[in-house]
Amino acid sequence: MKKPETIGIVGGTGRMGQWFKAFFEKKGYNVLISSRRTSLTAQDLARQADVVIVSVPISVTIDTIKEIGPYVRKEALLMDFTSLKQKPVEAMLEYSKAEVIGAHPLFGPGVNGLKGQVIVLCPARGEEWLPWVKDIFAEAHLEMTTPEEHDTIMAIVQALTHFLFITFGATAADLSLLPETLLRYSTPNFRALWERITNLTTQNPEIYASIQFDNPFYQEKVLPMFLKHLENLKQIILNRDAEAFMEMFKKIESCCKI
């Protein structure tokens, strides 16, 4: 199994970068980091590291890949940790000659370890580095897929889920009800929803914006599909159409059964 001497994290002073720096160092690896705050430049890091990981804000991911890609050695591995996979993987393939694996850790820097967490991997070029990647992340649940399927699934798992949380939260903020009042009267359903909305607001909004803005499958397919169901339920309510309501309810039932 091919193993790196040196792992380089571009964006290594960010919260996710710091998390993975500590993670790799604990496993005994030599970790280089670069950011606007380090004297080591991203290009120098790209030249030196055997595994180069792009962990920068999503808005500058493609530009960063363009900038460093040509300097990543052919026998090295280039990875990114962005929440969307299609465009970053395309860019890594286009601007480098290295092996390419897109990755999406489905968790934030608040977790204590990989156990119980999911990492999605999109191997895109080469086969030499995959065994090491699988090995180093073995504590996580690894899902292997294509960038297209990843972005399709994330359109609902992340983008539509956040869309609901944000619009619900904005509505709650507009009503002159205090959160204390809402929680005093809360049902198990509301408590679960409200807890996640509260958690959302402790996260970096830039990632959430990108998940809404940069996924074509979400914008072209999932969101319009959701808006159609929403319009449909609105009409059912206005018409007090109990039969159509039962049908919609039944439809969900069938899809929730595993």
Next chain:
Amino acid sequence: MKKPETIGIVGGTGRMGQWFKAFFEKKGYNVLISSRRTSLTAQDLARQADVVIVSVPISVTIDTIKEIGPYVRKEALLMDFTSLKQKPVEAMLEYSKAEVIGAHPLFGPGVNGLKGQVIVLCPARGEEWLPWVKDIFAEAHLEMTTPEEHDTIMAIVQALTHFLFITFGATAADLSLLPETLLRYSTPNFRALWERITNLTTQNPEIYASIQFDNPFYQEKVLPMFLKHLENLKQIILNRDAEAFMEMFKKIESCCKI
């Protein structure tokens, strides 16, 4: 403290009716029940019981109150267990001369006891029975409010929450992704949401229909407010307006802080 000799539950063969029958019997009370399946009629029950509780499907609650109200004794207590309070409480005041307390147990018949559960009480006429009601439900967290405030809060805690779950579930059902696939790729946010949607489909859809159909505050204020925020976020996404997105995010933050 005034105590009843006999408690009567109209709709006592339903799941909630059965739950409260067992609850009161465990406390040593004599409980009468009536339904379409009992030989005891609702009117006879209303004549005999010191506390009369209407626990019938919400679609027939008002008609049931009209039917039995005149037979409930003036010194008795008339209650209902419906998810909305304004119309049932108005009807109980209009069609009976008894003491009136509207109630909404914020849980389903699946729970083991009152501990950790919420019951909303809307005392509407008389003061003699309230001490006993508070005493008998003391294990629950009791919230005292007006029917209007109850329905206002439930417009968001129940109606809007369910609206999101149903439209999200219908969208998921339309995508050709299996629930197994979604769960394999799930984030903590998605898992929490999906668990509640799955739970929803095990409940009685009639109650959920009524929560959508019968709350004027929800239909006239909360739902339009939500649809406005939804249209707003949709436009923010189409325009890739990062600044407006951050503003919306910040607004939620302020409302989540307790």
